[in-house]
Amino acid sequence: MITAGLDVGSRTIKLVLFADGHIVHSAVADSGLKPVDRCRRLLDSRSFDKLMVTGYGRDLVAPGLSGATISEISAQAAAVRFLYPDASSVIDIGGQDSKVIRLSPNGVQKFEMNDRCAAGTGKFLEIMARALELSIDDFARTALNAQRSVTLNSLCTVFAESEVVSLINKGEDAHAIALGLHQAVASRVGSMAKRVGMADRLIFSGGGAKNPCLVRLLEEKLSLKITVPEEPQTTAALGAAIIASLQPPSPSTGERPGVRVP
């Protein structure tokens, strides 16, 4: 049986096809203004038996594609369990949200999310990189190469941006500002992680995990070794596909052979 997991996030849409315990296909696309069309295009000419949709847009997308829905938190937990059977906690930094999850032997024991605010999310880092006129990759590299950091007082995206502008105008070094911004995010996410209680083995997923400076700072803050999956962006999609594969076929229709999306 082939199952499809679709993660309709605020910035990107991720697809994973899962069959016989293996990932057989994965793809990432921008969400754009028409996420439903993007999803259809991602699924175009792909055959699968069942579809599970997760992410912010799950309720928008699932009905039109005859898919079921699952929360991102359960999806992340399922993927991390599959990839790392000995994992005990997860940090997930996405575009809109950051989440921390403590795993139990059969799923999620406890979780927390940032409160409706960009602080501590990928969006925050994107905006700050732009303020420094750097690409998101160069932003992380610049921070990693910093000799020292400046302390940023605000984590409110708008205020932090004006703080950055005034630091630049004071002649402050871009490396030090970049590191200060990364420290601010690591501190926010780290506090949330400590509240929930992270333990070995800690997995860092989501687009934020592609930032090596953030990985290092979180390791320092939590005094834990962090493992980043090979494709950290697609873990929620993978989890959705895994959950779909574990669910019994629906009694009314049974397993549907190769649903093809028009």
Added chain:
Amino acid sequence: MVLTENEQMWSELGIDLASHGQLMNALGPIYQEIYLGQKNRPKGMGFYDFVVGDIHGIRVKELREHAKSGGKVVATYCVFVPEEFCWASGAIPISLCAGTAFSIPAAEEVLPRNTCALIKSSFGFKLGRLCPYVQVSHLIVGETTCDGKKKMFELLAEHQPVYVMEVPNKRGPAGRALWQQEVRDFKAKIEELTGNRITAENLGEAIKKVNARRREFKRLSMLRAADPAPISGKDALLATQVSMYDDVERETQIMKALNEELEERVKNGEGVFPKGAKRILISGSPMAIPNWKLHHIIESAGAVVVGEESCTGSRFFNELAPEGITDLDEMVTALADRYLKTNCACFTPNCERLDDIIGMAKTLMADGVIHYNLQFCHTYANEAIQVDKALEKAGIPLLRIETDYSDEDAGQLKTRIDAFLETL
């Protein structure tokens, strides 16, 4: 333009008709979507649909009639204010809290933005001249359960007579003495306002009336322990919200009929959600009309809310006042003690509340507890840490939510609640 009978009344009460019209027009579709779309609702909810359908009409008219014949209307903000004195002296107590984002911009012209939604919404109702219940009342009674409210009452007093009761922070002998004096002073204040003496006889009767309503709500609470749940959490919450400003005897009758219908349902194994639906207890900040947001998200996700450990829930009806005391002074002391048992987060310590939450979760067979915190309500937000610890120890899953009356975090809340339900 010809005014309707209601509009005529609102205009006489000084309501800003244009803004008020917008508020009423917004409420209709919300109620339609959240309430009338529910399946298999108890017939007994018909009364509440009728009340909400004319939410600023019928009851306000009654209160005005009462005022026209010389009666007084006493508006309160909190379950600490002993309503029995009002009923005993012939005054009508009504609850004033407000639960809509609509009135907040008016409040923010004066109050700091980082004030809790309940305080802002309520103050905005007065400032924006949006609430006929404030307009019709002769005295507003505040209390010192939180610093935000305490200071808001000073500003409110610039617009209307306000009387504030001091609630102690500790329940020890000094706190108890202070509270008893506050209750006696409030009794004197109500006697002065109404010109009527509060006697052992009329107070004894008022205690019985209010207790009768509390008993019906306790009965409703027990009926919600059944699986399948005979009534939705939304409907039970609405009944509580309405009864906080309705006539005490009428509410007792309405609730009695509703409870009889629900008893029948429980006997027949009939419910509003399938048997085995996930059961959630809500604990924390109060939810004033039309704040049905959290209940709606939870019940739209297929779970059922089986109880509210809050001021618009158990804290409103759990404790009965002692009956059968004949000495007025002893009666007042006993009444004061009854109110001091309200397990509000304004107390330190407030361990009793933790016991209440665990007790309710067990009695109502809740699968999990959602701690609801209005943003910027610091007492409940901090107490949530103790709640978290106590529930973890008791092995009861907890989700902490902090929000306000707006819809800006609807997607976030849905993700959290879906995820929480998936873990249960």
